Amino acid sequence: MSDVQPRVRFAPSPTGYLHVGGLRTALYNYLFAKRYNGKFILRIEDTDRNRYVEGAVEKLIESLKWCGLDYEEGPGKDGGYGPYIQSERLSIYKEHVDKLIENKHAYYCFCTPERLEALREEQQKLKLPQAKYDKHCLELSEETIKNNLESGMPYVVRLNVPPGLRIYIKDIVRGDVEFDSEVVDDQVLLKSDGYPTYHLANVVDDYLMGITHVIRGEEWLSSTPKHVLLYDYFGWRRPQFAHLPLLLNPDKSKLSKRQGDVAVEDYRDKGYLKEALVNFVALLGWTAGDDKEFYYLEELTEKFSLERVNKAGAVFNVEKLNWLNAEHLRKKPKDEIIDMLKKEIASSEYASITFTGELLNQIVDAMLERVSFVKEFLTKAEYLFKDFDSYDEETVKKRWKEDSSLLLKKLADKIEAIDNPLKEDYEHALHQVAEENNVGNGKVIHPLRLAVSGVGGGPGVFDICKIIGKKNVLNRITKAIEILK
């Protein structure tokens, strides 16, 4: 890295939510900034009034924050380069467009949408290699332009792309990329509503905000020649570019809502840990080169480099995300897990029941290695929270035998006699029953598990007994005997 402090930006357009692809872009920008002691800036690209969504900016910022990606400059955090919302910078763009027009690098265009449409159709009919604006308005006399302007005729301003020019772009992840200016259109820079297009606003702001590295999605690579031309025309030094590979659906198309969840908030609401999401998304297109896959944000910050970013798109594979979620969950401090469990309970059918911290502690101990999500404490071990009245058929068939009722009855009698039984007491009682009746422990254990949980799997059966308590154990044994025999 050079001596200058890098300044990078995440520049989403506020469409309503933070896309996981956007999160990945934001994350790489963030990591790059942190890695090289730079600044991570948030800029809102809201130049399309038609797509304006109420409250989108707030949601975006909230999602970013939830992921732990705090920006150092941006809306509400002035760093001397504001405003950071493009709709508040209109005069700046106008000013720069004027400069371009002055130097003949841009020109007024009064063509109507109808003419443009007709032009496109004609070009298509002629099977021209590429549809482009025909520079019709470039030929307009100063006189005509002046008159048109004065009469209030609607206009746009277009970039004047010179023919026969070879445009070279250096990209940190893709290497050298070349374009022929013949294939770049005279892009509209300023729309008839006075708003700039992405291309103009992006370049002007990146320069004015001192952006050193433009790290963005691959979908922008094709329009980079336009941007580079603008830097050159303004006489500005180009930033370094890094075009990130796309995130894909399982069928390899660009990740879309059609095929699953794409919003960060969707994953949050489904119970994914931010640590897992960030960890997962970081690995979609980047590795440190070693075998490490479990990362916290801070560690990523120490190891990240753009040079190690992959070129090929990556399929968003939820199964691996699930695994990472379980890993992160298990590594969390227990009191934090208990807090999350409390919140989960508060919004569940058990909201009205009070669970002691000690009880929750035991539940977490018993279930932690059996769950991938906090909500699974509730769904994978319902029997720890409430009574039930159905028994897993397979397990009944396999574990409930002729003598089960009798053995459980005897066990219940023993348990009955114990005050405040501990885990060991249940175990001891069971061993006694097995011994006295000359059967293996399994003959008692499995029916007990079935009686007490209704299913064949789960934590140690004596842990279950301890958690649900003597009264429930006895009740459930009685009930099982009644129903199963």
Next chain:
RNA sequence: GGCGCGUUCGUCUAGUGGCUUAGGACGUCGCCCUCUCAAGGCGAAGAUCACGGGUUCGAAUCCCGUACGCGCUACCA
């Protein structure tokens, strides 16, 4: 159609000319552990490195071509 980018196990990836009988992870399957289910440990299956040419003593790695996929081709970003 044009232009650009990409292509290593199902998926994420390691690999930058010999260390590779292509390594790891998720998932799948099996074994061990064990009262069960998990977790953990061990192991297996799974990639003719898209295909075809070249360069080289030697190529997943370099070059060329083809195919396929994706992106862009808007007064959307």
